[in-house]
Amino acid sequence: MTVRIGVIGTGMIGQQHIHRLDTLVPGAAVTAVTDHDGEVAARVADGLDHDVTVHPDGFALIKDPEVDAVVVTSWGPTHAEFVLAAIGEGKHVFCEKPLATTQEDTLRIIEAEVAHGSRLVQVGFMRRYDAAYRAMKQTIADGAIGAPLVFYSGHRNPDVPAAYTREMAIVDTAVHDFDVARWLLDAEITAISVIAPRSNRHGLGRGEAEDLQDPLLMTIETSTGAVICCETSVNIRYGYDIRGEVVGEDGTVSLADRGLVQVRTAGTAAVGVPGDFASRFHAAFDVELTEWVAEVAAGSPLSGPSSWDGYASAAVCDAGVEALQQGRRVSVDLVEQPALYR
Ligand SMILES: NC(=O)C1=CN([C@@H]2O[C@H](COP(=O)(O)OP(=O)(O)OC[C@H]3O[C@@H](n4cnc5c(N)ncnc54)[C@H](O)[C@@H]3O)[C@@H](O)[C@H]2O)C=CC1
Ligand SMILES: O=C1[C@@H](O)[C@H](O)[C@@H](O)[C@H](O)[C@H]1O
Secondary structure, three states: OOEEEEEEOOOHHHHHHHHHHHHOOOOEEEEEEEOOOHHHHHHHHHOOOOOOEEOOOHHHHHHOOOOOEEEEOOOHHHHHHHHHHHHHOOOEEEEEOOOOOOHHHHHHHHHHHHHHOOOOEEEEOHHHHOHHHHHHHHHHHOOOOOOEEEEEEEEEOOOOOOOOOOOHHHHHHHHHHHHHHHHHHOOOEEEEEEEOOOOOHHHOOOOOOOOOOOOEEEEEEEOOOOEEEEEEEOOOOOOOEEEEEEEEOOOEEEOOOOOOOEEEEOOEEEEOOOOOHHHHHHHHHHHHHHHHHHHHHHOOOOOOOOHHHHHHHHHHHHHHHHHHHHOOOEEOOOOOOOHHHO
């Protein structure tokens, strides 16, 4: 069976996902698109080698009988309404991060999905599909390093757009580290503290855009007692560098450097660093959408990041923003987890 997919939001990542769904993912076909900017949606549709319906808005796309499942790649604040509408139609929905920009909206989504009675929502936390993170999780599960004690997570972007605000280092960037830490350590996050070292000059004097506090260092406590130490550096210029090391009782496991080769010359050994998220995680995105489409097609239970994961990460983001603004440790208190997500 081919899963006919409608994509809401044909901007940067929307176009990347349309390309992979249409050309790489077995059993998927993009049959409908929409964008707030109708011209962009029409252009993207024209670029495909088959007919695609261009809808006036996301709600019309969700109701389209030629759409079996929905991909949401519009701006974060619009995600919740589309996810809720898809659940209302009983359709699967893959939503890029964040699931919603408020905890209240993530809870509304959980309530709607629980009322539906089975999982329909998957959140785009693609690191769970990255081969290196998967090998790291397997190493921990095999007991090779003993019980995990500390997870160092470094999230470095070469630069960020003018629209990037101070809080986005937490809600837009570190949200990936929160999710992957919960998944790797099989734990919930219980508290967060944030400190801002001296600021990188590249985050200051950005014209109309506000000054950034960059980098940020976060100390994050978890339900197992393991502690996460997360660094975001979003103006580091040298590349898109994702660092990760879990320290266990008997050893450590870390993400290896990414280059295909290492060059040794003139007294140095050098390895390439990716330039952006798309080159670092392209394979993870491919696997993420391939597994999602396969599960939707088979009607089997979804195994990817759930609405609960979207809610838990949103709760950590809220606590992190409060910790940054108030300069104190803030606890994360989650609601009781519904049975659907256990
Ligand atoms: N998993 C990851 O590593 C990444 C995830 N993202 C997430 O993907 C989402 C989109 O990000 P980008 O593609 O970078 O943004 P973008 O600005 O390039 O594209 C978003 C598109 O959504 C459209 N849009 C906005 N509101 C809409 C609405 N109500 N209905 C229909 N279309 C609407 C915009 O016109 C725009 O074309 C964000 O939530 C972002 O956080 C983005 C980059 C990487
Ligand atoms: O999700 C992403 C972007 O939205 C975000 O702005 C970047 O900081 C992340 O590295 C990227 O993975």
